[in-house]
Amino acid sequence: DDLHMPETPQLALEFALPLLTHKDSSVRVGSSNVVGACVSLMGIDARERAFRDVIFPADFSSSEIRDDASMSTIGGISCDTAHLPQELEMTHGRALALHSILRLQPQILTETQTTTLKEWMRSDEPLVREAACLSVGYILLTPNDLKEYRSPLRKCMKATEDRAVLLAVARSLARAARENQDKLFLRKNGLPLLDAALMLSMTTAVTPSVQKEFFVFLCWAIQKQKNGLQDYMDLAQGENGKFMMSLATKTLSQLAAVVEEDCEEDHH
Structure with missing residues (x-):
């Protein structure tokens, strides 16, 4: 009182x-x-x-x-x-x-x-x-913001990075993709981050929890965007486009329920 x-x-x-x-x-x-x-x-x-x-x-x-x-x-x-x-x-x-x-x-x-x-x-x-x-x-609200932070983010996305740092990066990227439904990452400045996330979602060098968080980011950044997969394919270099197609058809579609749950959570 x-x-x-x-x-x-x-x-x-x-x-x-x-x-x-x-x-x-x-x-x-x-x-x-x-x-x-x-x-x-x-x-x-x-x-x-x-x-x-x-x-x-x-x-x-x-x-x-x-x-x-x-x-x-x-x-x-x-x-x-x-x-x-x-x-x-x-x-x-x-x-x-x-x-x-x-x-x-x-x-x-x-x-x-x-x-x-x-x-x-x-x-x-x-x-x-x-x-x-x-x-x-x-x-991360605009393409200019993405360009500003792309390099330090990418340096924190190595498979050898500390697990807590990888989780922080994945959750931040997923939040930005979720809150900005304007294909924020489907552009030249976002491609290095998408490619790194693709690698981290597939490699066994990181824990399953890290893989899952980057799956969620990719789902928001690509699959949840209109024609997102095709846009990524148009941007992707080398074999990454094929990997992404495989990832989307075999895995990302199965994450719909997980992503819907994440809509109710504040990833931070």
Whole structure:
């Protein structure tokens, strides 16, 4: 009874922000979900301040640790950035917070923010790559977006990539294909991603769960699009067109029920 709106989201945010850099990754994940929910409730101004002061601070990059003491605020909450944690915890927490905010409030990133996100997608740390790739599904809205993120996405689609990163990529791509019914991937810029997904859906070098997630992406990106299979065949190079035809006739059609279930789920 002592907690009343609108103070409640602000109090929760005040508690969660320092935990974004906790040494335990599960704590960082939980706190990022709280940050996303609170920022959503507190409105656009809170989101903009979160982007400016916590996720994409203008005075240091993802590869730098600040030495000078300063304070920033979100909704009147002070965020002490004078004693930053180790780079992994800091970057992972920021990437998680970005995903949690975009999941509830999708928005277009600035050029500088896009550069930072792509740096995270190329991080040496799988945790950072996973969190960054999860955000991309909420950003791929146009062919230009696809062109912007194609290269870092493709680099995260190797069979030797960490399983969690592969799942994050597959789910982000599936979400983008599901939300953009305009043949987003059936164009030259999307072909490398479709080809990589085809390989990952067929190779035994990855787990069955990874295979399934890329099957789902291909189903949304190709089979669920009008004349999608023919469009892919027209674009495909070498033997991939034949592989896709076989995949579509033997497997993708069997995934209809799975994909319909995915319509009810938020893949993130």
